[in-house]
Amino acid sequence: MVRDTNRHFKFDWITIFLFFLLVGFGWLNILSASHVGTDINYFDLSQPYGKQLVFIFLNLILIVLVLAIDAKFYERFASIIYIISMLSLVGLFIFGKNVNGATSWYGIGSFTIQPSEFAKSAAALAVAKHLSDLNTNIKTFKDQLRTFAIIGIPAVLVLLQNDTGSTIVYGAFIYVLFREGLPKAYLITAFSAIILAILSLKFGFIAASMVALVVVVAMHYFRKKPFRIYQSVFIVIAAIAISFVVKFFYQSILQPHQQDRISLWLRLEKDPAKLEAMKKTFAYNLNESEKAISSGGFTGKGFLEGTRTTGKFVPEQHTDYIFSTVGEEWGFIGCAFVVITFVLLLLRILHLAELQKSQFSRVYGYSVAAIIFIHFFVNIGMVMGLIPTIGIPLPMFSYGGSGLWAFTILLFIFIKLDSNRINEW
């Protein structure tokens, strides 16, 4: 592909356009979700919409900075960026500020910053750097272990800070590793484990074990290379073990609110009175957000016209539940627009990643797509009640400076790398 080599035009404008589309539409919805009364002062810094506008302006400077830095810098300094980022996470244990039960913020006056948002970019850089190293072979167990360590360290650190949502995001890297040659077995094992976990929670471990057994027997007959007996026995025992562990994990390790979320999602609670009580407590957000979305209908109630949004029925609506505002005020059309924009953005990034000539850029690009995808899937899925409640923001859309800047850095590093594509070789 021949590209205009002029510095000003080599950036992928489609990605940039989709990015700004989401940021702009996101801000309109933050305005809707957070305004009070009818007179709106756009630069009112006491209101989320005013602050977000400032974040967006500062973000423009950030973009220029990210794009101005030489592409080679990111690859060369990936390890250092990673180490600094990890230190910033560790520092939270000492200096961190606790907000809503998670110790994820540094507070400087009224200004707070959430290093875990930036750690995702750092991890992506580090993974890209590691995998693109000529000495690394992902097919070897040693390198797999190293890679998992790079991903695992931030994941565990944020988990210890009680930010479960961010931990789950690191699961996105399985897409990246698989793309780069991680054996299928990992994927199958991970996928089977998730299915088994759900089955055993929903129907009990006996049912889960029976399903595992049936699958193994089926595999035995239909596979080109049948399992050996000890393999089959191992798999079934592993399945039973997983079931037990999951049950134990669910009942003894998970915090009550997490248990409740899973129980609601899997419809484990049958008593209508308790279900009704759930709707008033921890399921309140979900219930209200689903209602808000539902009430939007096909065309929505119109910008600033959502009665549930105006009445602040959905808590955290300008942050994690921002999609419910889209649902109520812009209806099916607006929601479909957002979903399609995200899908287009992701596909564009994937497409660009595949075009990269350097493995570093490709792995990084893939990581960007995977991280944004997991956020997109988990956040919108949660708001619409498809998956259990997990508190992570909708990229580019939700209110929050750290989140916006982190995603900007994440994405624009890739845009910079992509612009440098023809200079590779």
Place this chain on the structure above:
Amino acid sequence: MRQLLLFISVISVGILFISRLFYLQIYKTDANNLFEDNAIRKVYDYPKRGFVYDRNGKLLVANQPTYDVMVIPREVKPLDTLEFCKLLKITKEDFVKKYDKAYHYSPRLPSPFVPQLSKEDYAVLQEKMRKFEGFYIQKRSLRDYQTTIGANVLGDIGEVNYATINKNPYYRMGDLIGKQGVEASYEDILRGVKGIKFIQKDRFNRNIGPYKDGKFDTIPEQGKDITITIDAHLQAYGELLMKNKRGGVIALEPKTGEILAMVAAPTYDPNILVGRNRSKNFTKLYNDTIAKPLFNRSLQGVYEPGSPFKLMNALIALQEGVMDENEHVTCYRGYKYGNRFMKCHCNYGTRNDMVSGIQRSCNAYFATAYRKILDKNGSASDGIDVWSKHAKSFGLGNFLNNDLFVGQKGRIPDRDYYKHIYPKTFYSTYTISNAIGQGEVATTPIQLANMAAAIANRGYFYTPHIIKHIEGETLPENFAKPKFTTINREHFEPVIDGMLAVYEKGTASSLRVKDIDICGKTGTVENFIKIDSVKTQLTDHSIFVAFAPKENPKIAIAVFVENGYWGSRFAGKVASLMIEKHIKGEITRTDLEDWLLRHTLEDEYAKPYSGEPFKINGYTTLQTVDEKTYSLLKQKLNQLNNTED
């Protein structure tokens, strides 16, 4: 291949999300109905209900404020039920019952929890109301009756029921609606239109301001005042005279069709159906299936009309030319037809023309007339259709199409009616009882009063109605248009002469009122009920129909007194007194007045329920009220006379 995994994931999640959105927003949507939206509080502003005045401008019904405690079950938060119950003066069991009932109706729509608090209870409760989420106080206006009379005329308002709410979306749970009387028939006018305010709520159920700056709010439209045709004084007088009797009285103004008085006895004080005791009292009235105080006998009581119907037969005979007013019929203490005999009070061999036939209420005379009408063309079937058509032209046998909430058709039989009873042959003698207003004919007091008005007008009537004036509106044309009967004007004079003779020297000669030419007709009607499925005869009903004065009549009246024995014994007295009251404004026949106050028929009414054999008519003795009751009634009468100005 490995490149495709994330690609496929992205596409699948996109499709999954759009399907979910489709389900939530298009398939399952509850989009955009302000009334269904629980983020919007609907606050109703109830307008003033119109006042009701009598024909002389006397205020009969006004309003008083009242406060309902309403509940929206879904918004109720755990509360101190003990304190709440104490404030509302209910028990914990009541609380649970009421809550369940409200929840059952709808968890998200308001239901009345405790209706109609007193001002004092409201004052105490109002202070603490904010502690009880999901409950609020709705101000409404209740009726404030300025009088104790006319319960059957004025009616009452009560909480609207499910059936009405389902039929008419205007009404919401807990709204008040006219249930009886003019409250019901003029509900739309008296009610006005309630206003509604849409208020944006937040998730803590707090009001945060008008929805869209009140763009959809409406202001209430005040109910209109109405003036009814009732003369409150005459009404009160009639009710007093009918105390301790059962029956109905209708007094009309012949030249307009306006209802001057509409008495149903027994009645009750309309004030007992106001406020928190309404349902208790209503149940009590409703469950009284013997005296039936809620049964408006003047409109719904269907009785055989008896002798007053002879007037109708006289008119038809004249119109059809089958009898001449001077034609004589000889009465042999009765009328023989075939081998059967209809008795009469006339002396043996009395020769009656039309005037004396009416004056003496001669059965033989009217049996003859009736048979001549039916046999005019040789076919009794044709004859009865002609007869029926004439009678129906007086508004008998059908609804009067008036503005009263209840009514009965009564019955004027015709060929079709008898076809089922006498499928093969039909002769005039079969239905000879109709000649004297018994048998198959049946009328309500208002129909008979209307017949009297038509006779008074010499051939036409105005539909009897109760509305005189509506604030800022004109009355329906129907009420201002005379309805002509099928009887020519000249045929009325002999009948009216006969009616005058009833007073001058006939069956009502004892009821004469000085200086007023009253034309009347007594009636005495046999009646039966079934006791343990045995048809048992009760003491005759006392019936009276009259109008006065003879020239330029001012009032037409029909009085039914159940089991009052003969026409002039009870009904005639009531009619004479009410006529005198209306025309003169004062009473000279205080002897009649006194007699009516002193006598009661309660014994008579108790007989069929005593379970013992009893005697009727001639074998009964008159029962008087005790001194205390009498003096109480007398006192009321004095009060009534004193308020007259």
